[in-house]
Amino acid sequence: MNTATVLSARAATSKFWLIAAVGALISAIGFGSALYMEHHGHAVTGMTNQIVWGLPHVFAIFLIVAASGVLNVASIGSVFGKTAYKKRAPLSGLLTLAMLSGGLFVLMLDLGRADRVMIAATKYNFTSVFAWNVFLYSGMFGIVAVYLWVLMEKRLYPFAKPVGVAAFVWRLVLTTGTGSIFGFLISRNAYQSALLAPMFIIMSFAWGLAVFLITQAVMFRWNGKTLDPAILKRMKNLFGTFIAAVLYFLIVYHLTNLYFAKQVAFEKFILIDSGFAAIFWIGQVLIGALLPMAILYHPRLGQRMCAVTAAAVLVIVGAFCELYVFIIGGEAFPLDIFPGAEITSSFFDGQVATYSPSLPEFLLGLGGLGVAFMITLIGVRLISKFLPEDDAVQPDAATD
Amino acid sequence: MTENARRGFLAAGATFAGAIAVAPGLHLIAPALARGAGEPASNANRWGLLIDTNKCSASCDACVKACATENGITEQVADPRQRSQWIRKIDIKEKNGRQHSLPMMCQHCSDPPCVDVCPTGASMKRADGIVLVDRHVCIGCRYCMMACPYKARSFVHEPLTEQNPQVPRGIGCVEACTLCVHRVDKGQLPACVEACTEGAMLFGNLADPNSEISRRIAHEATTQVRADLKLNTGVRYQGI
C-alpha cells in the first residue's frame, strides 16, 4: 500500500467520523426535543385538540411506509429472481431496518406518555389497528434480520427465496396496516376511502425506491465506483413507473371522492380553497410527481446518475407534502357532526383548524431521519456486503 | 337539613364530609342503583342522557360550568385550541334557518370507535355503558381522538395541579366526559344534569324499559347524533 492510498484511506475515515458525528448529533437533538416535549407537555408543540397528529406523524409515517417500500428492491431479487436486484437485497434490508427504527423512534417519542412505552409493548387491544401495527413492526424487524442473515451467509443461500417471500408478504401486510390506521377513521372525510390501503402500498414502492436510489448513489460515489448504465436504466424505469402509479392512484382517489356528494366540500377544501391546495398542487403533484417523471424520461437527463438522484430527492419532498396534506389537511377539515348544518362552538366546531408546527416537533421528526441515517451508516461501514457489487461495470458509464 | 340530604350524607359516609355540598343531588337515582365499593358495574344498567334542545338556550352554559367545577377542569391554558373540553355548547343553524343550542359531550356509544382503535385498551366501556379512559394505561397516542366522530375527547397538553381527587387527570393522557361516573356510582346525578335548571337534561337507565328516559325515548321523537354511523349512542337528543 503506498502512502497516497494510506492517506486517502485516512481522509475517508475521518470524513466518515465527521458524517457519523453529524448523524449522531441530529438524532440526539431529536431525542432532546422529545424530552423537552415530555417535560413541558405537548403545549410546546403546534398540535392541539383540533390537530391531534402533526409533523411528527408526517415524519414517522414517511419513514415507516418508505421502510416497507425499500424492501421491494430485495423482493424483486429474491422473489422474482432478478440478478441485479439480488445484489442489492442486503442494502435494501438494511435500509428497511434503519427507517423502521427511525419511524418508530418518532412515533414512540411523540406519545403523550412516552414513558409508558412498555404498556404499548405489553397490553394489546386486538381490535385496534394500531396494536396490529405494533406486531407488524416487530415482526418486520425479526423477518428482515433473518433475511439479511440468510443473504449474507453463503451456506444459507437456499433459504433466501422462502425467507424473501415471507418478508415480501409481511411488508405488504405492514403497509396495508399502516394505511388502515387511517382507513378505520370512519368519521373523517379524508380517510373514508377503500383506496387507502393499495394507495399506501404503491406510495411505499415509489418512496422506498427513492430512498434506495439516493443511498446507492452516495455509496457508489463514496467508494469511487460507477454504476452500470444498464442497471441504472432499469431502476430508473421502474422508479418512473412507480411514480406514475402513485399519481394514478391519487387521481382515482380524488375522483372517487368527488363522486360521493358528501365528500365534495372536502375535495374543494383540499384541492382549491385552503393552504393545502398549494402544497397539493405544487409540492405533491409538481415537485413530487411531474418533475421527477420529466427528469427520468428525459432522453439525456434520464441517463445520468445525478439526475436520477435529484428525481429521487424530489419524490421524497413530494412524499412529505403528500403526507402533510393527507394527515394535517384531513384533520383540519371540520368534522361533520351535524351534516348539512352550520355549527359553532368554543371548541372550534365547524371551523377549519389551524396548525403551525413548532421547532421541537420538527426536530423530533428530523431526529427520526437521523436515527435511520446512523443505522445505515454504521451498517454499511461495518459490513462491506451492503455495497452492491455488479459483475460487469463499463468504465465511465453512468456517472454524473 | 332536608330528609333527602340527611340520607345522602349518611350514604356518602362520614369520611366524606365534602359531600354535603352536593347532597341535594343525592338519591335522585334509585339508591339500589348505586354501586358499592369493589362491586363491578352491572349491565343491568345502561346509563344515558336525553337532552331536550327546546329547553336549552344558547346563552346558558350552566352544564359546562358545573362540569368544570366537578371535574376540576379549571386550569388556564394559553392556547384555547389546547384546552380540555369535556362538554361544550354547540350552536346549530340548519339550512332552513332553524337554530338550536345543545350541550355536546362523549356520547357513550354502545359501539365506541375510541375503544375499537385504542391500542392498549385504555379506552374502555364499562358494563353499564359508560365509556372511560384508564389514566394508568393511556399512552397518549391520540388515536381515539382521531376516531371520535363527536370531537368529544381532549388531550392534556400541560402539567396539571389542583385536581379533584375523585377525578384523576394527567398530562399526556386523553380524557373525556365520564358521565360523572364517581357520582353515578354513589347514586348521584351527573353534575351537568344537576346544574340544568331548565330541566333540559334527563339522566337514567336505558336498560330499564320502565325508567323515565326509556319511556320518553319509546314514546317521543328522539335522535342520535350521526345516527348513520350506527354507534348506538347513550346520549340522545330531542328537538333537532
Ligand code: SF4
Ligand atoms: S390516547 Fe390513550 S385512550 Fe386514546 S387511543 Fe391512545 S392509549 Fe387509548
